[in-house]
Amino acid sequence: MRHRRTLTAVAATLALAVPVIAATSASATSTPTVPTLTTAPEISVTDVKAHLAQLQAIANGNGGNRYAGAGGYTASVSYVEQKLRTAGYTVTRQPCPSCTAQSPNLIAEWPGGDADQVLMLGAHLDSVRAGPGINDNGSGSAGVLQVALTLARQHPAMTRRVRFAWWADEEQGLRGSDYYVGRLSAAERARITGYLNFDMIASRNAGYFVNNINTPLAASLKSYYDAIGVPTEENVEGVNRSDDASFRNAGIASSGVAAGASARKTAAQAQKWGGTANASYDSCYHSACDTTANIADVPLGRAVNAMATAVWSQAVGDGPPPAGDGFSLSVSPSSATVEPGGSATAAVSTVTTSGSAQPVRLSVSGAPAGVSATVSPSPVTSGGSATLSVAVSASATAGTYALTVTGTGTSATQTARFTVTVPGGTPPGGCGGVSAWSATQAYAPGDRAAHLGRLWNSTWYSTGAEPGAPGSWAVWSDAGPC
Structure with missing residues (x-):
């Protein structure tokens, strides 16, 4: 969780079903007891902590932080990505030009359910x-990873598509999710x-907080804690301090859980949840002591099972x-910058997600x-x-272009995107010397750019919003052909 900054909140709600689960309870300091769920498998705390041990080892080998x-x-990205690809996920590294050193987001989608x-x-x-960040936020990252791996292993029938994300540069201002x-x-x-x-789901002096607790989206998370007899509160400390703010401020319903950061537990909360009154929820917040020793099993177990x-x-x-054979498709890396006259390559990977292996014919379009x-x-098995x-080619027009890699199997067709950026060059004739649009340049109202043979006027602040792409009307006005 990053330090506080002010953002404008946008209210949004979503109607959801609430599962029925068996009720058991555990104190905040006892051995964790996880209820048997009727709609979700139990998520192993041991497995989550194995991921945390790997993140700690990564930090140890890289100057003590991530x-x-x-x-x-x-x-850390490579570790999570490898686990997801092996499990059959379609995985994308999304470069973030506005992030420190263009650190990528990692996005994984399970191939099933209504897209x-x-x-x-x-x-x-x-x-x-300052430290390895094992609670902040290895705990959330490892929990999301283990739920994703459990979903792949269970391979249930899906009604909705499920997409998992690991964000870059949250600590510097929610840059990856933004x-x-x-x-x-x-x-x-x-x-x-x-x-x-x-974000921070394993604090040692834990509270039990739900974001936007009274919204329909929060209902299934809250229902888990209700069923095991653990009262919850609104996450006041975390408002606008983590990546849910990026979604909420775009009008997308958001919720989540947290165990608390540097704020202090009140006497009433200590009576309700156990722990120490007038002490911070996590005394190692943003410190070198935020190691695997800073992880509390009970709140961690409760959070990952609420997640499931x-x-x-x-x-x-x-x-x-689902019966029959299935496969997933992914491209890594998912983007490249290629100078005129240059070339690039990327790995196209397929994974059998159900049934037997099948021949997959591969093609690419959109160049x-x-x-x-x-x-x-092509084909591959x-x-x-x-x-x-x-x-x-040396004469290619500068711009950013989306290519689509398609895998056509005997049971299904899967796609993945690869983005190629051609820098520099000369904008198409007739644009009066206006520079080509760049995915890494920050644009303000009144700026102009040439892209895809057309002249564009910026109407709002943007970075990476491609002129002519779906939804680009919000920041770009088409001024006609060059």
């Missing part, structure tokens, strides 16, 4: 420079039915797992004039990989 832009953050109704869960993966939300078109924002955030309850109640159907793209070999090769 700060965005540094080696510890890069290694027009997306439930998102997220946690920031970066730490501060960039992600800012790049969404109006249609893409409308598809996200709710976002759940998990929300996913299963909102996105998992009652029917049997503009002056850019060529091929995938080889699911579980195999290929190489995407992109070549940019």
Whole structure:
């Protein structure tokens, strides 16, 4: 969780179903007791802590932290990504131009459920420079990862699409989630039915806080704590201090859980939850002592099982797992900057997610004039990989272009996006010397850019909002062809 800054909140709600779960309880200082859920599997605290041990080892090997832009953050992304790809997720590294050293967000989507109704869960993966950030926010990151892996292992029938995110540069101002939300078109924002955030869920002097506790989106999270007899409160300390603010301020319903940061537990809260009154929830907040020794099992176990309850109640159907063969498709890296006359490659990976392996024919589309793209070999057997090769001619027009890699199997078709940026160059003739649009440049009202053979006038502040892309009307006005 980052230090406080002021943002404008936008109220949003979403109607959700609330699961019924068996009630048990545990004190804040006893061995964790996790209830048996009727709609969600139990999430193992031991497995979550194994991920935390890996994040601690990464920090130990990288100067004691996992700060965005540094080696510890890069290694953390690689660890989470490898786990997700092996489990069959479609995984994308999204470069964040506004983040420290363009540190990437990591986005993973499970290939099942209604793609027009997306439930998102997220946690920031970066730490501060002062320490390894195992509670802040290894705890949320590891919890989200284990729920994602459990969903893949269970492979249930899905009613909604579930998308997981690990954000870059939260500690420097919510930069990763701000960039992600800012790049969404109006249609893409409308598809996200709710976002759940998990930041610092294992504080040793824990409180039990739910974001936007009285909204329908929070109901499935709160129902878990209600069923085990643990009272919850509104997360006042965390307002506008974590990545849920990026979604809420874009009109997307948001909630989540937290165990508290540097604020002090009141006497009433200590009586209700146990622990020490007038002491901070996490005495190692933003400090070198935020290590695996700073993790409390009880609140961690409760938070990850509340997380699973929300996913299963909102996105998992009652029917049997999908029959037949299935596969996922991903491209890594998901973007490249290629100078005119240059080239780039990326790995195209397929994973068998159910049934038997199948042949998958690979193709790529969307390359503009002056850019060529091929995938080889094709076909591959699911579980195999290929190489995407992109070549940019010396006369290619500067701009950012989205290529679509398509995998056509015998049971389904999957797609993944690869973005190629051609820097420099000369804008199309007739634009009066206006520079080509750049994905990394900050634009203000009144600025102009040339892109895709047209002249564009900036009507609002933006970075990375591509002129002509869906939803770009909010920041760009089309001034006609060049």
